[in-house]
Amino acid sequence: MRRQSDDAITWQLLVTIITRWCLVLLVVPAWADEGIFDQYRDLMGDDNPAIFVIDEGEEFWYQSQGARGATLEACDLGLGAGVTRGAYAQLPRYFADTDRVMDIETRLMYCMETLQGRDRAVIATKPYSVRGDFGTELEALVTWLAAESEGATIAPEQVHPKERAMYALGEEIFFYRAGPHDFSCATCHEQSNKRIRLQQLPNLTDHTEATDAYGSWPAYRMSEGLVRTMGWRLQDCFRQQRWPELTFGSEVGVALQTYMAVNAAGGIMTAPGLKR
Amino acid sequence: MKTTLCTMALVMWIGIAPGVVSEELASVIQASFSDKGQATLLRLEQDPLQQHCSQPRGQPADKPTAMTLRQQRLDAVVFPTDGDFLGDWRRGAAVAASGRGLQFNDDPSIANGGNCYACHQLAPSEVAYGTLGPSLTDYGLRGQSDAMLRYTWTKLWDTHAFNLCSHMPRFGAQKILDEQQLKDVMAFLLDPNSSVNQPAE
Numbered sequence: 001m002r003r004q005s006d007d008a009i010t011w012q013l014l015v016t017i018i019t020r021w022c023l024v025l026l027v028v029p030a031w032a033d034e035g036i037f038d039q040y041r042d043l044m045g046d047d048n049p050a051i052f053v054i055d056e057g058e059e060f061w062y063q064s065q066g067a068r069g070a071t072l073e074a075c076d077l078g079l080g081a082g083v084t085r086g087a088y089a090q091l092p093r094y095f096a097d098t099d100r101v102m103d104i105e106t107r108l109m110y111c112m113e114t115l116q117g118r119d120r121a122v123i124a125t126k127p128y129s130v131r132g133d134f135g136t137e138l139e140a141l142v143t144w145l146a147a148e149s150e151g152a153t154i155a156p157e158q159v160h161p162k163e164r165a166m167y168a169l170g171e172e173i174f175f176y177r178a179g180p181h182d183f184s185c186a187t188c189h190e191q192s193n194k195r196i197r198l199q200q201l202p203n204l205t206d207h208t209e210a211t212d213a214y215g216s217w218p219a220y221r222m223s224e225g226l227v228r229t230m231g232w233r234l235q236d237c238f239r240q241q242r243w244p245e246l247t248f249g250s251e252v253g254v255a256l257q258t259y260m261a262v263n264a265a266g267g268i269m270t271a272p273g274l275k276r
Numbered sequence: 277m278k279t280t281l282c283t284m285a286l287v288m289w290i291g292i293a294p295g296v297v298s299e300e301l302a303s304v305i306q307a308s309f310s311d312k313g314q315a316t317l318l319r320l321e322q323d324p325l326q327q328h329c330s331q332p333r334g335q336p337a338d339k340p341t342a343m344t345l346r347q348q349r350l351d352a353v354v355f356p357t358d359g360d361f362l363g364d365w366r367r368g369a370a371v372a373a374s375g376r377g378l379q380f381n382d383d384p385s386i387a388n389g390g391n392c393y394a395c396h397q398l399a400p401s402e403v404a405y406g407t408l409g410p411s412l413t414d415y416g417l418r419g420q421s422d423a424m425l426r427y428t429w430t431k432l433w434d435t436h437a438f439n440l441c442s443h444m445p446r447f448g449a450q451k452i453l454d455e456q457q458l459k460d461v462m463a464f465l466l467d468p469n470s471s472v473n474q475p476a477e
Contacts, residue, residue: 172301177326179319180378180452181445184330188408196394196406242378244315250308 050143050220050272053135053227057144060137066116075111077104077145088142088149089269092258094160101166103257104142105231106249127248128232131224142229143218146271154215154269156261163258170259173252174204183241185256199276204260211267214260219273227272230257298327313380325349329441342440350437353430354448356455361425361462368464369471371457372398378452388452390461395444398464399471408443415465416473428465432458 061072061084077087078095092103098110105127112118127138135143158164177184185204188196192203202213217230234253235246246253305320322330328345331337374389376382392398397411405411418424430437433448447453453461464470 169301169304171332172330173305175330175332176301176305176322177330178322179315180450182326182329182450183445186332187443191408194406194408196408197404199406201408238309239379239381242315243319244309244317245312245380247308247310251304252308255304 048220048272048274049225050147050218050227050274053140053143053220054147054272055144056135057140057142057147060141061144066112066118068115068117070116072108072111072115072141074115075108077107084145084148086149086152088145088271089152090155090157092163092166092254092261093157094163099162101160101162101254101258103231103254104145105138105229106254108138108141108145109249124248128229128235129226131226133226135227139218139227139229139232142231143227143272146218146269149269150271152269154211154261154264154267156258156265158262166255166258167262169251170255170257170262173255174259179242181242183243185237185241187241204263207263207267210260210263212270214257214264215267215269216271216273216275218271219275221275223276228275230260314378314382314384315380325436325440329436346436346438346440349434349440349449350430352449353433353437355426355429356459361429361459362420362466363456363459363461363463365460365463365467365470365472368457368460368462369399371453371461372464373402387457390447390453390457392461399474400476401471412465412472414473416468416470418466420466424466425462428462429458432461 064071074081076082076095076097077084078090078093079085079087088104091107092101094101095107095110100106102110109120109123112123113120123138127136129135129139156163158167174185174189177187188194188201189204191201192206192209194201194203202209204210204213214230217233218227220227231248231253234256235248238244238246302321306317309317309320311317325345328338328341371390372392374387375391375394376386377388377391382388392412393402393405395406395409397405397407397413398415400413418428427438429448431444432453434446435442435444436446445452447461448455448458465472467473
């Protein structure tokens with residue numbers, strides 16, 4: 001898949017990005033606020049370090065792995081075996097083969113298990129990278145697949161009863177207050193024009209704001225130097241909510257992604273995003 | 277006869293439906309999380325207040341329940357044992373600035389913070405403040421009457437005693453902050469010399 005010319009372009013981009021980073025470090029004041037990140041975004045223009053992760057994800061898709069030595073090319077993400085273009089934008093959705101509603105991460109996991117014969121437990125042990133790591137395979141795959149939906153209309157199906165039930169569940173969880181601080185998702189995400197410290201908070205009950213938020217993940221996080229997925233974002237929200245750890249691939253994760261995707265339906269996917 | 281049966285079935289369905297749904301929700305939630313550090317699954321079980329305050333906005337509130345719950349919260353407020361409401365405002369400023377505490381990655385042996393700046397403007401010199409709650413800059417202008425001291429203490433101890441289903445955590449009732457920390461935050465808000473009540477340098 002990789003060609004020499006691609007590598008040349010990649011190097012050129014890398015140099016450009018590093019140069020701009022240095023420029024950013026020169027011009028911004030030492031204390032961190034949203035202003036710095038806006039300046040960074042302006043300087044970066046259309047460039048996003050996530051491009052390297054996108055390439056990596058594509059390579060993983062075509063790489064033979066697991067006990068079966070198979071690639072993921074036969075994976076059906078909802079639009080037919082091997083169709084990646086636009087697939088992310090129509091998730092989460094119901095899959096007859098598992099009789100479940102699945103999001104991008106749970107579906108990829110299913111394909112790795114069934115097509116490649118890989119052990120779910122091994123991948124689920126560390127689906128997301130920690131600070132200072134390189135990204136994981138799953139993060140790279142999700143980033144590439146999101147990029148395959150860039151510009152596509154967010155269109156999760158709400159036809160099958162299990163799809164509608166998943167949305168209803170997501171809504172209930174969104175408003176569920178628990179833990180020592182009584183926090184729910186809604187504590188921070190049911191009002192517009194609010195901030196935590198200097199961080200703007202999207203109102204996820206609002207179509208436009210849900211589109212901007214849901215449609216821009218996965219995103220390159222400047223503060224971490226890593227691409228993060230929506231699954232990771234949810235896990236980190238719950239940490240801040242003082243809840244226990246959200247299990248990777250769990251029903252709550254799928255339900256909340258369904259809730260956000262349906263609220264954003266009709267909007268346009270812009271991922272991979274570039275975030276603080 | 278048929279109509280009666282239908283009505284009975286309907287009444288029974290309505291009668292049991294909410295319980296069934298919330299039981300299913302509870303089991304889905306329990307199955308989706310795992311203990312980590314100090315954050316265990318026990319935290320996901322709701323008390324009556326959390327349960328009442330988990331309705332989507334715009335849904336009709338059950339007013340008698342709301343009234344009862346609010347009064348219960350008010351009756352349960354614990355005031356300072358020595359009758360002294362005001363501690364050290366400088367220590368209170370540190371409590372207000374710290375966002376640490378009770379997350380699974382926090383060290384439980386280190387004191388929790390109040391994280392007040394996450395949602396409120398306080399000292400005007402701190403520009404990184406959130407807006408989920410109202411600005412409390414110059415809060416000290418409200419004075420230190422007994423009513424004001426008791427009101428502010430109650431608001432910090434359990435916001436639901438006055439404003440049921442407010443977004444604010446119950447810092448005293450949920451033991452997020454201890455009595456001395458609450459006194460220090462009180463002083464941070466009300467002491468005329470506190471940075472909350474002084475112009476930015």
